[in-house]
Amino acid sequence: MAVFTPVALDEVNAWLCQHYNLGTATDIKGISSGIENSNFFLTTNKDGQTTEYVLTLFERLSREQLPYYLELMGHLAQKGIPVPAPARDKTEQIIGILNGKPATIVSKLSGSSRLSPNADHCAAVGAMLAKMHLAGQDFKLSQPNLRSLNWWQATIPLVKQHLNAAQNSLIDSELADQTAFFASKDYQALPAGPSHCDLFRDNVLFDSSSGKDQLGGFFDFYFAGNDKWLFDVAVTVNDWCIDLGTGVLDQARYDGLVNAYQSVRPFEKTEIASWNLMLRAAALRFWVSRLWDYYLPREAEMLTPHDPKHFERILIQRRDVISCISSV
Numbered sequence: 001m002a003v004f005t006p007v008a009l010d011e012v013n014a015w016l017c018q019h020y021n022l023g024t025a026t027d028i029k030g031i032s033s034g035i036e037n038s039n040f041f042l043t044t045n046k047d048g049q050t051t052e053y054v055l056t057l058f059e060r061l062s063r064e065q066l067p068y069y070l071e072l073m074g075h076l077a078q079k080g081i082p083v084p085a086p087a088r089d090k091t092e093q094i095i096g097i098l099n100g101k102p103a104t105i106v107s108k109l110s111g112s113s114r115l116s117p118n119a120d121h122c123a124a125v126g127a128m129l130a131k132m133h134l135a136g137q138d139f140k141l142s143q144p145n146l147r148s149l150n151w152w153q154a155t156i157p158l159v160k161q162h163l164n165a166a167q168n169s170l171i172d173s174e175l176a177d178q179t180a181f182f183a184s185k186d187y188q189a190l191p192a193g194p195s196h197c198d199l200f201r202d203n204v205l206f207d208s209s210s211g212k213d214q215l216g217g218f219f220d221f222y223f224a225g226n227d228k229w230l231f232d233v234a235v236t237v238n239d240w241c242i243d244l245g246t247g248v249l250d251q252a253r254y255d256g257l258v259n260a261y262q263s264v265r266p267f268e269k270t271e272i273a274s275w276n277l278m279l280r281a282a283a284l285r286f287w288v289s290r291l292w293d294y295y296l297p298r299e300a301e302m303l304t305p306h307d308p309k310h311f312e313r314i315l316i317q318r319r320d321v322i323s324c325i326s327s328v
């Protein structure tokens with residue numbers, strides 16, 4: 001995991017009683033997955049009714065950055081997109097301070113992750129991603145994706161000393177190509193808006209309580225930002241539609257996700273032309289962040305960094321094999 005900052009039941013209870021109208025905390029359990037924040041399942045009892053929430057203590061994000069993510073979740077939830085809805089405290093605030101860290105409470109989604117998804121799961125994710133993009137269009141706050149080109153440019157020099165010659169040459173060459181891509185007219189013209197930017201298999205829940213797998217929701221919006229929608233699609237495809245061993249795209253899952261996305265929001269011509277470079281951008285983004293987490297780790301009670309090699313392989317794949325999308 002990551003429980004970077006422990007929270008005891010009496011600590012959360014004192015905090016809840018002082019600031020929220022959610023009743024009394026009866027249980028708190030650290031969540032052992034996730035590498036960014038300290039997360040806990042929190043059970044409360046109010047007037048005899050038990051409710052489950054997720055309590056998050058933010059380890060890297062500042063209090064100033066948080067309203068964008070939390071208000072975006074609130075906005076999308078209000079529009080019927082299945083995402084966690086933040087709870088407001090007695091003074092209507094969505095962010096407090098607990099054990100010295102910015103903290104928030106959100107509703108708990110039902111279901112579990114599908115870590116070996118099929119084409120139907122990918123289609124459900126693709127269609128909901130497009131709906132989410134459209135639902136975010138009138139969201140009033142704006143904050144860029146903080147893990148985009150500027151961050152790659154600042155972070156790559158910090159990790160390069162750990163790379164071998166071939167890796168150094170690959171990362172330099174890709175950064176140069178991406179810098180040129182971001183400056184291009186095609187890139188500038190791409191449609192953009194609030195984007196999740198980290199919609200991996202482990203950030204989506206499916207619920208099978210009805211007997212059929214239904215999308216339970218998207219969560220972990222703490223890398224979200226205003227970005228090109230195509231980047232969001234590329235991040236999602238690079239995780240949902242690949243063979244995890246090789247990084248190679250799986251045609252059935254790829255078609256499932258991309259076609260379902262386009263059934264809600266068809267791609268524009270510039271998006272079709274930019275697709276392969278965007279898949280590479282999405283691979284570079286996570287190669288860099290995984291290198292950073294791997295070589296410049298933080299203290300945590302339990303922490304297993306993700307394997308950077310995985311996204312190096314995906315980037316090499318996307319440079320070697322041109323993937324296409326067509327208009328509908």
Ligand SMILES: Nc1ncnc2c1ncn2[C@@H]1O[C@H](COP(=O)(O)OP(=O)(O)OP(=O)(O)O)[C@@H](O)[C@H]1O
Pocket residue numbers: 002031033034035036037038039054084106107108109110198202203219220222
């Ligand atoms: N709103 C929610 N509803 C249900 N489960 C949730 C919710 N938020 C988080 N979880 C659970 O908590 C786990 C960890 O959360 P999350 O993935 O957001 O961790 P993180 O450290 O913030 O981020 P990252 O995935 O980027 O490392 C998830 O795998 C999921 O099981």
Ligand SMILES: N[C@@H](CCO)C(=O)O
Pocket residue numbers: 035036198200286289290306
């Ligand atoms: N999804 C990221 C982790 C940060 O959310 C990764 O797999 O590298």
